[in-house]
Amino acid sequence: MDAYMDEMLTRLSRYASRESIERISRINNRKLIEWITEVAELLEPSSIFVNTGTKEDLEYIRRRAIEKGEEIPSKYNPLHTVHFDGVFDLARDRENTRILTVGGTSISMINTRDREEGLRELSEIYRGIMKGKEMYIGFYCFGPKDSSFTLYGVQVTDSAYVMHSENILYRVCYDVFVEKGESLRYMRFLHSTGELNEYGWSRNVSKRRIYVDLLENITYSVNTQYAGNTVGLKKLSLRLCVYQGYREGWLCEHMFIVGVKGPGDRVSYFTGAFPAGCGKTSTALIADTVVGDDLAIIRNVNGEARGVNPEVGMFGIIDGVNPVDDPEIYRILTSRDTEVIFANVLLTEDGEVWWNGKTSEPRKGINYAGEWWPGKLDEKGKPIPPSHPNARFTTSIFYLSKVDPRINDPMGVPVHGMIFGGRDSDTWVPVEEAFNWVHGIVTKAASLESERTTAVLGKAGEREFNPFAILDFLSISPGDFINLHFKFGEELTREPRIYGVNYFLRDDKGRYLTEKVDKRVWLKWMELRANNDVDALETPTGFIPLYDDLAELFRRELGKEFPVELYEKLFTIRVGKHLEKAERIYRIYEKIPETPRVFFDTLLEHKRRLKQALDKYGSLIPPSKLDRR
Ligand code: SPV
Ligand code: MN
Secondary structure (H helix, E strand, C coil), rough: CHHHHHHHHHHHCCCCCCHHHHHHHHCCHHHHHHHHHHHHHHCCEEEEECCCHHHHHHHHHHHHHHCCCCCEEEECCCCECCCCCCCCCCCCCCCCCEEHHHHCEEEEEEEEEHHHHHHHHHHHHHCCCCCCCCCEEEEEEEEECCCCCCCEEEEEECHHHHHHHHHHHHHHHHHHHHHHHHCCEEEEEEEEEEECCCCEEEHHHHHHEEEECCCCCCCEEEEECCCCCHHHHHHHHHHHHHHHHHHHHCEECEEEEEEEEEECCEEEEEEECCCCCCCCCHHHHHHHHEEEECCCEEEEEEEEEEEEEECCEEEEEEECCCCCHHHHHHHHHHHHCCEEEECCCCEEEECCCCCEEEECCCCEEEEECCCEEECCCCCCCCCCCCCCCEEEEEEEECCCCCCCCCCCCCCCCCCCCEECCCCCCCCCEEEEEECCCCCHHHHHHCCCEEECCCCCCCCCCEECCHHHCHHHHCCHHHHHHHHHHHHHHHHHCCCCCCEEECCCCCCCCCCCCCCCHHHHHHHHHHHHHHHHCCCCCEECCCCCCCCHHHHHHHHHCCCCCCHHHHHHCCCCHHHHHHHHHHHHHHHHHHHCCCCCCCHHHHHHHHHHHHHHHHHHHCECCCCCHHHCC
């Protein structure tokens, strides 16, 4: 070891034990050791623990989370623990999440902050923030081992809960860091909960910051605990990954990956992008196999789009999970043999984990707002729910009985189709295939909108623009993201088919027109279409299913009849609504200078088709009016 490294390690030894120094120095990477030393000198932890992923290390982290009060074990299973983020820290903080840009250059529709100012602000906030605390350092693979898809990440945090979550959600791969030494390229994530109050919540939420430094491939997060703000490899890495993919010509997506079985033993793979609360998890779990439930890295391998799930765990919404609609998840969450971290649920006095959907009644206990009892009201006199609407579970994906056998495949799975869906009461049909890649990217992916639910602040029902369901996580202009998809498609020999789905169509009395389980039929139809096994009806907006094919699938998959009148209603092309939507979308992209010309050409062509249809058929076109093709 050279003198410089020696000096670094000596400086670091003020904070770290011999054992920790030894573990760090085994990774023969100057820049990494330099960074860790600088971080330790700025944040001043009282000790450093290096997680190498051994059984003992994983157990240590879990034990520390409990000893420090970050997690409380349930009475029924010591591997079921409950964590509370605190009343002011229950969700992602859009406002304080910023992409740092040189000179503060703006990026269309993205929150940015001047890089230098941001870094200066952070170093003030971080100074001495870990005094008296233990610092944890973990090494993770963002993807399968030995895969060209995989990115790498180093997490530094003072939260044992954050590292415990990562130990469940990602592959710990200290060994790869040791083996690759200097040659490894990796992301860095620096997090501190900041000072905690008597409940263990981050006290200084007004100084909560989540900053993303694309230049150095680092994210910073401070004065927060909510996993969406803190778990580096989840939504923070997504922004770094999007940027790297943009520069290198591949896709990092906010999508699930699932397998759908077709005739014989054929399995076709689909990715799916849905804004929060729009059926993403339920679609993933109603498919035949699950590769991933939240993120996907998609690359061109010999002309074919192939996808991997960078994660191995789920950080899912628990609200409403019940034994009838979600038997798989319910089983995992109530089993004696699983490890689960519950966040912001109710922990009853007698030690039961309770959430909305449990079959028992909620009883006195503690929840995200402190002590809770049935009938408890907030200062405004409004009832406090026993568990929060954004309460979550963190658990391994390998507990799913339908986990896909190819989840660890370093070459990923072939992507046969991409699905885009939002909460839409009156425009899109339940399922439709785009004419081609560019048409799909423009009219389905880039045009995705979703109606706000009452669980989110703001006027319920209002449509929010959310292209690719990734707007919150973009680190580049949506226009550039579209262009990246165009280019990616151009280089494939066979582009994935693109589908739009809509589970939220309502009749004029506001009742939903489809049932939850119907998703399975739409998936099966997409599988047949993607393999050219069924014909379709051409509409001005894309290809829709033929009645006979759906009737057969409803009978076979769900054992129910599919009335022709319902088909006519569901698959009516709502031309007027589509035209309004196209106009809204045009207005948005008009203001995004990076939007490629082809986008506007395609959208105008779409409008032209709609106008022609309007003249010929009127504002509503039931399928029986259209010519069969
Ligand atoms: C989402 O909101 O899309 C999530 C949860 O998957 S979070 O990690 O908070 O982003
Ligand atoms: Mn997500």
